[in-house]
Amino acid sequence: MTVQHMKWWGWGVEGVAFSHDDKPSLAPFVQKVVDVDLNADPRPPMDFAELDVPESRLDEKLQRALTDVLGAEYVVATPLDRVVHAFGKSLRDLLRVRASDLRRIPDVVVYPADEEQIAAVLDAVVAADAVLIPFGGGSNISGSLEAPAGEERQVVSLDLGRLNKVLSIDEESGLARIQAGALGPDLEQQLGEKGWTLGHFPDSFTHSSLGGWIATRSSGMQSDKYGDIADITRALRVVQPGGTLATRAVPVTSTGPSVREMILGSEGRLGIITEATVQVHRKPAERVVLGYFFPDFRRGVAAMRAIAASDAAPSITRISDARETSFSFATRKTSKGVAKLMSSALIAVLRKRGWDLEQMCLSFIGYEGSPEHVTRQRKLVKKIVSDHGGICVGAGPGELYDQKKFDTPYIRDFLLDRGALADVSETSTSWSKLLPLYDKVVERANEAFAQLGVKGWIMCHLSHSYHSGACLYFTFAFKQAEGDPIAQYDVVKSAVQQAFIDADGTLSHHHAVGTEHARWLADDISAPGVQLIQGLVATVDPGRNLNPGKIVS
Template sequence: MVEHMKWWGWGQEGVAFHHEDKPGLAPFALKMAGIDFNAPPVQVPELSDLTVPPSQAPDALRAAFAGAVGAEHVHDDDLDRVVHAYGKSMRDLVRIRRGDFGRLPDLVVYPGTEAETEAALRVALEADAVLIPFGGGSNIVGSLEAPREETRPVVSLDMGRMRLLLSLDETSQTARIQAGALGPDLEDQLNARGWTIGHFPDSFKHSTLGGWIATRSSGMQSDRFGDIADITRAVRVVTPYGVVATAEVPVQSAGPSVREMVLGSEGRLGIITEATVQVHRQAEERVIQAYFFPDYASGLKAMHDIAASDASPSITRVSDAMETQFTLATSKKGSALGQLLNKGVQLYASKRKGFDLSQMCLSFIGYEGSALHVRRTKALVGEIVKKHGGFGVGSGPGTLYDQKKFDTPYIRDFILDRGAYGDVSETSSSWATLKTVHDNVVAAAQKAFAEVGIKGFVFCHLSHSYHSGACQYFTFAFQPPTDRDGLEAYDVVKGAIQQAFIDNGGTLSHHHAVGREHKRWIEEDLSPAGARIVGSLFAGVDPGRNLNPGAVVD
């Protein structure tokens, strides 16, 4: 009953990105990064043609887990183990297509209740096995893989059977939901009763409530509903010391927050089984408007003023010039987004507004709530956009963006099929440093491309606004060199981007978490003393390093 993504890529079998109906995209990719969209795709190997290391689980351990959750919920077949070996980062996809499976889990165990989760953890501790919680498998920072040198049995604990809305408190506007609920699972159950959680990350269709909490996720409408840290009011977590159950209250003063400790813990403290979250009545009206700004600096200033105003939009997003060109290049011929390229819009922007079309930046701003609230917020935002030289182009492009917002990750598989690499990194910083962070990260990426001797592009958008700053989300892609391993080039580029975050006042991640990919920057981000506190917390709860060892800090 638990559905998984493809073992070799993002999303469901049979769903893929296509460029033939987007006439501007292939020329853009070829010009900016030397990526030939018309090249014959690299064939993904059949799993049966790869050598999958056999399970090392002793029969006694398999029997013990069967006793805990039922024999039918303990798996050791090749496909299940491979699916649970990695997340979905570019590095993960390259390795898995090569048949480099790392330290595969020996067993995949599916508990159906909190009691079964407790029993499974006891089995793992008694056998000195490694236990790695698994939600939807969408993680892109290495939070799901076991250390390659691990000699103990490795078990992936898949929470996918636990996906129910347990209760809804309409007076308090909270809901208790099991941690294994995928985004569509919990929204379908809430929507049927007129409610929503309002949390929509890019990975929404393939990520879980427990995964959102374990990685401190953010969603596309976090400007209105808050990040998952704001949404989560209480948690239940199975730990070596028993079940942690925090109070279902709006705020408390009872020492350091245990709820906050669980947020971002990536399985190091235990297994999240359920959470109480804030929910909201479904909106009377919801619309996303598209705007253009003369340049990225103007767009950033507008987003700052919107955040400081009485307006309360659900989405504030503005792309830099390069991402704007990419977005327009991905539009279908004749589509609403494609109409933004028509001669009328170009003429108005260049002649009437004085825009340099090569620097023009696209923005999407969302409005949600009562008709009165939406009308008032749109008016306030419209004045701010006008103040910063921008102009609106209606809701048609915004509607298309809203419909396609979860499809972007499929593009990464498509370019990997053409031998090219692409990935994302995001950070948050203060309003005062946003433009500096942007410019220096782009420069660092371009320097890294030159260092490796490759052609590539990097672009960015502001995606979440706060009182004191915002998140900037960077995407990069390149054609790897022919004289060295592509992952080596990837490490140079990704490392340069991450280091530029830290060097310019940003954080190592805004919402993708730490995992193993980012932990080399944890001391620079938290300070050595802060990283030591986090490590001491993990060691105190899990002295045997049985719970996802190696994630976040060593």
């Protein structure tokens, strides 16, 4: 089996982990803000052999049908495979699997090689009145991969890992046909060999797939330039009960309600995405990410808004609030020599300007294209940054950002091993409501920490800018108290999510609905909107065989 998976108990692959040994400021920082001692002995997860893995309910008839389609090698029911495919990587998922709270896990994992085999597997599942859950990279944090706890039917996890090829590139149109199981690094390597890029780089890039991005409406770090996955995806092929849905890769069409849009964000409820035709771009001649400082978050957000309304077209516009900026500083390695002197000199300049360094905010802005284009964009942005009181601090911070951008999820596992619960929630809203929403979320999170009687920390960055608004991405952490950690997590997570809704934000900007956010769906899209989705799902999947319970009941 050539398909590789993440570790069963956390993010990423075995042997890769976060360490604070070379970050002297981090342990004191964490001790101060959440009262957790990073130097204490960690509490790693139990050995896999200690897990109480339920017996597979796969019956002989369905096993034989699946084996006839795929061959015995690709019909797998080992405990490890079944546990790996039972969850995504949300904090709730990790707490449950580490506590051996496995409930209803897949009875079998299948690895089809092509669309024809996927159709045959789906036919067999429907004939057996079983449940089929598509699986890409397993990075989901919204509960989109788990089987319903009370599901009595057989559960089949369909792993798309063997469908990992870039099938063709239409160079004249800038379109590529790519199989849905291709992980971010695989598809970028294949595109890059021919001088192209998709330009889609979510935090989960290393361990997430094209099909997963489409099924959850993913956004990437450079979506200001390339668009989110909904903009990038031009056509789809989807295996459904009774046939295969296919749309055409045309730039615009007037053919009634958009079938393509119906599949985007559908989380496996409307079929298995097997292939997509996506926009690709020539790899840019020049790419640079620069760091900037702003006196405070409000002026930084105003600058991002001004950039979005201007002729400037950067690929990244990101600003951290003061709390996240202080966390970023705490994760730096020891500065030596010239870098240390430059840092001290810069701090002296800022103090001379009257900056409150505890309110200072770090921003990253990226540029891509020809050298002439990058130069012009940098000049346009420099003027806007200066008008809002900001300064450029060069390419050093941006280079560090590029190196570390996919490592953040490892920090959550590191903290969990040491008794801290940490997770993320993100939303989007219009510019006029952005800062009031930010204030409300911080207020509600701090109220939740007080309710639990714990010392907590919430921080935020603006990560994607649009003409009318932006995405705010919140990270929260607190020390686990005595009692049920999931119940404690729910108090904080619910407070943050409810604040989104109360302040006219959406329940999620790019992490999807799944089961984690479903209770807020009617507040977000209205009860008739929920009914519309329910009707669509019931028409395509009347037997509720396709990933039941996600988005809507």
